[in-house]
Structure formats: C-alpha cells, structure tokens
Amino acid sequence: MKETVIEILMDVRPDIDLSEGVKLIDDGELESLDVVALVGELNDEFDINISVKHLVPENFNSVEAIVTLIESLQE
Amino acid sequence: MKKILELDQYWDLLNKYQEKISDMVYNHMMLPGEAAPHIDEGKLYYEEQKDGIVFSVKERDFCKLYFYISEESDIDLPEKDRPQLIECIYREEKEDSHIQKLRKKTEAAGFCPYVKNIRIRAEIKEKDLIPLDKKNLRQDLFWKYASEEDILAIYELWEIMDIYNSTIPEEKKLKEMLEEKELITVWKEGKICGVARVKLENRRTGSIWLITVSKELRRQGIATELYRLCFSILKEKGCRYVIQWCDEKNQAVLSASEKFGFQSDGTISRSYIQK
Secondary structure, eight states: OHHHHHHHHHHHOTTOOOOTTOOTTTTTSSOHHHHHHHHHHHHHHHTOOOOGGGOSHHHHSSHHHHHHHHHHHHO | OEEOOSHHHHHHHHHHHHHHOTTEEESOOOOHHHHHHHHHTTOEEEEEETTEEEEEEEOSSOEEEEEEEETTSOOOOOOOSSOEEEEEEEEGGGOOHHHHHHHHHHHHTTOEEEEEEEEEEEEOOGGGOOOTTOOEEETTEEEEEOOGGGHHHHHHHHTTSOTTSSOOOOHHHHHHHHHTTOEEEEEETTEEEEEEEEEEOSSSEEEEEEEEEOGGGTTSSHHHHHHHHHHHHHHHTTOSEEEEEEETTOHHHHHHHHTTTOEEEEEEEEEEEEO
C-alpha cells in the first residue's frame, strides 16, 4: 500500500519532497489543490471515502500517516 | 454574516455541511492553512444557507466568496456590502466537474468574468543572483528592506494596481511584513521607484508579490533588478524555486518574468465579479 500511496503522491505532485522528516502539509509540500486531487485518487484506488473531517494535517503529513488513514477507513 | 473567531469553528462548519450535502460543489476548498491567516486578521465570515454554506473573506474594498453548496442548488448571494468576487482555483489539465458546475452557477448568478490569473514558477539560477551585501544594484539604483517611514511611498506606488486583483495589505499587515523583512524597496535619486514582497511558501519555494515599478521609470531595467533582488533574498532563505501569480494579460510582468525562466505551473485562478 505504501508504494501505491507514494506513486499517487508523485503523480499529484511530481516534485514532492518525500525525505524523512518532511511534513507534507506543515512544510507546505502539499497545497489545498494537491490535497483535493490526492483525496480523489486515494478514494478511487482504495475504494474508501475520505471526507472533509479527515482533511486535517495529521492525516496527510507523511506517507505513513496517509497509509494509517486509509487502513482506518478500510476497517 | 457572522465572523469566524477560531479555526475549529471554520472546520466544524465545513464538516457539518460536508456530512449534510453528499453532492457538494465548491469554487475552492480552503484548507486550514489558508483559512488561518484570514481568521487571524478577522476577515473570515460565513452564512449558513438552506443548501450549503458560504464563506466570505472581507477585504477593505471587496470580498471573496467561497461556496460549498449542493450540486443541484443555485448560488444564493449573501447581503452585499461591497463588491463581491467568486474565485475559482484549479489546475488547468484537471479542471474538476465540480469547478465547472460552480463556474456555470456563478455566471448564472450574474457574475461577470473578471480576471484570469496564472501561477508561474521558476528555478533560481546562479546567473540571476546578486550579492546582497552590496546595496547598490547599479550606479543609479540602490535597495533596502522597507521600513515604517516608507509606508506612504509604498502605498502610492501600489495605487496603480487593480484593487480587486491584488493582495495589497492593510497597514497593520504591512507593518508585520516590515518586521518579517518581506518588503524590499529600490531607490533612485532619493525616491522609492520599485517595491516587491518576498515570502516563504515552504522549505524550498518562495513567492514574489506586488512587484511594482514607478510608472514614469518603467523600461529602465528596474523590474529586472527587482527580480534579481527577490531571487537572491529567497535563495539566501534556502529556496530553490520561486512562484508568482500574474494576470495572464499582464504583458509587462510576463515579459519581465520570462527572462528568469518563469513558466506556468498549470494552476489557474479565475475570478468573477459583481460590483
């Protein structure tokens, strides 16, 4: 799942910096248009429903956080 | 309209309507990072409507409206106390159907297309940098960070800008920019002839705003010097890229920025107005 999330992130934002320690939202790597596009792709790929209430920085600050969010929505 | 006092309040309202409206469309999804500065400045208002919610960012001379409404409903305008703009932000190649629907609703509500801004982006190159320890850009030009005594002259320079299509700060905000050393001025013969704002967007990207050159001193290479200065300051702050928003018809900015390798990054802001 992690690899797929990374692929989707690279697709949404080809120049994204996924280095360790980089907080994707807090450090401004992803902006709102990216998040909206990312949510659409994740919903389709993993057949989940990420809603506005999930759009908090903690859920998108890292690949690991995104994976955790997906897993929680698949349960 | 009611004022939003804290970020959680904004978030709760957005959640409430997202849960209530399954087919929501919006002109721009304003995430917390974007809403927070408006809330801090006391500019963000809202109105709950039958089929959705509208947020308004109230500037001095106009307001920008952000609708989150049902796909089936029409735009229901809040009471008008100043010209209203609806700004649709999207990526050119991926204009979502909800944006298309909102744009149609905006035109149906009597709004006129006003301006199309594009976001341009460049990589900072060594050849464009200047040494910041030297205050002279040319024999006849020098630069400095703006200070309080420059405020009047800066506002005078900005008078030529389109008030609905710019981000001219109010004095309180401008003073914060001075403290953050975000405003730079270029001087000729004892007068400010150019100004620009530089801002950090993220660890690698900076932005240029409100770049202005005195009308009577254009075509003298001052804008080019301002760009070099902006690039050098942003490079010193650790940036690798620079972004700037500009009106797609503003040839002066487009040709000046082209020299520095700026190209569209595909992000578009289309504003509609009802004066």
